């Protein structure tokens with residue numbers, strides 16, 4: 001009997017111990033799960049990361065949801081500070097900590113202690129601030145210089161990019177290689193580089209400098225100089241010089257004289273002499289690397305416009321003089337229904353000003369994040385308008401180089417306007433400047449092979465994927481991780497993705513640009529003839545005859561509800577530049 005009791009006692013002890021162990025283990029597992037995914041499944045967690053409501057404007061997506069997507073954090077300074085402190089590609093990741101910095105900055109990126117990144121799925125997103133970024137590993141002090149734009153997070157764990165399917169080789173129904181291809185310039189470093197080591201590629205941006213064309217030589221030299229700055233410089237410098245909200249008073253006699261020529265513009269109604277104080281500034285609707293974009297009203301025509309104000313000190317400090325001049329010159333040359341129209345540009349002794357049509361529907365990015373993803377039909381509509389615009393730009397030898405949903409504005413009529421030509425360039429040959437937004441950069445840019453208009457077709461592939469899936473095909477918390485994935489050519493496909501759209505994406509995301517759709521001898525026609533666009537009449541696309549899938553919720557042409565609110569008092573007057581520096585902008 002006693003033996004029996006002992007035996008039962010032991011069983012009881014074993015039972016209790018194992019219950020405890022299981023309880024602890026189970027709790028541990030549950031905590032981990034919560035930490036990674038919160039209370040949601042993968043899809044809702046991702047969506048939460050993509051569309052965390054914040055202050056500011058609203059937009060109505062094609063699923064009827066409203067709210068401002070996560071990227072918008074009212075104060076641009078705080079936003080950049082976050083980006084700097086996390087030191088990662090910010091389009092899909094968000095820092096937990098923030099420091100102090102200004103509206104433009106050189107980023108220090110790397111794996112140092114400042115990097116407080118956590119699971120990307122839970123994040124809010126910093127905005128589309130373009131930044132001349134120096135990526136550096138805090139501990140080793142290795143820096144890279146290249147111009148890329150920070151986007152915002154949506155949250156996609158790199159571990160999700162798992163299964164692979166490489167891009168198809170071109171099928172026979174498309175044209176062959178573009179004969180202009182592969183006229184390699186000697187670049188000993190680039191040539192010996194392993195294509196899979198994005199680190200090597202990016203840490204040696206100075207290598208580009210020998211073999212760039214004229215304009216790029218300038219760009220790259222500038223970037224090289226930029227290496228000398230450290231994060232402290234940035235924090236200090238970037239907290240200064242944003243113009244106060246009184247742009248009307250910058251117009252004095254001297255300016256009038258200086259900008260007289262550019263102030264006289266031939267319009268439909270004859271020659272108009274423009275003045276800055278023709279424009280009444282109403283409200284800031286966007287921020288950029290060098291300043292801000294304001295809604296304003298033309299007192300003469302009573303039309304609403306968008307005024308992009310760029311602080312010259314910042315343009316000079318960030319070595320972006322050529323890019324800004326490119327932007328203005330290219331914008332002056334182009335006119336297309338799906339491209340933003342530049343009405344006028346001028347300068348005073350502190351700022352450059354560009355006046356555009358005001359596009360009141362806000363960014364496609366907002367609608368996409370609110371909707372989670374778009375239907376194939378919706379994506380097809382926007383893709384078609386972009387194809388039409390790219391075909392036009394490429395016909396003028398202009399490569400756009402910054403295609404992404406943040407740069408696509410929706411007009412009141414529901415049609416697109418491509419904005420931000422800061423990286424656009426008129427090509428004479430290939431170009432070597434490393435620029436773009438990490439998730440949208442083509443492999444040849446990463447590999448410093450020299451690039452051409454093919455990079456826009458690559459970016460179109462990324463964009464179509466992002467519209468259909470809700471996040472881009474190549475994602476990682478670190479830019480280098482993104483580059484590795486781009487170079488690997490591996491894409492994870494959603495099970496229920498439209499197979500025809502998938503086929504087009506695969507043909508656009510071909511690493512070998514000589515086999516990339518759009519970049520072969522038939523150019524854009526190959527893209528236009530793809531089955532995904534089979535139902536389209538391209539003249540109807542151009543004439544805006546297609547029915548837009550989303551109509552922005554706006555009450556009048558000057559409505560700002562689709563843009564975030566920016567505290568106006570944060571803007572300080574930009575410092576005047578001295579006469580020597582002013583000369584850089586003589587032809588602006």
Ligand SMILES: Nc1ncnc2c1ncn2[C@@H]1O[C@H](COP(=O)(O)OP(=O)(O)OP(=O)(O)O)[C@@H](O)[C@H]1O
Pocket residue numbers: 128129130131149285286287288289290291293306308340356357358359360363406407409419420421422
């Ligand atoms: N014509 C416009 N109408 C309405 N909003 C506009 C217009 N142009 C720009 N914006 C808003 O201002 C934001 C910044 O504009 P833009 O991207 O041209 O500036 P940027 O200085 O080049 O920015 P970035 O640093 O991201 O390159 C845009 O994302 C958009 O939200």
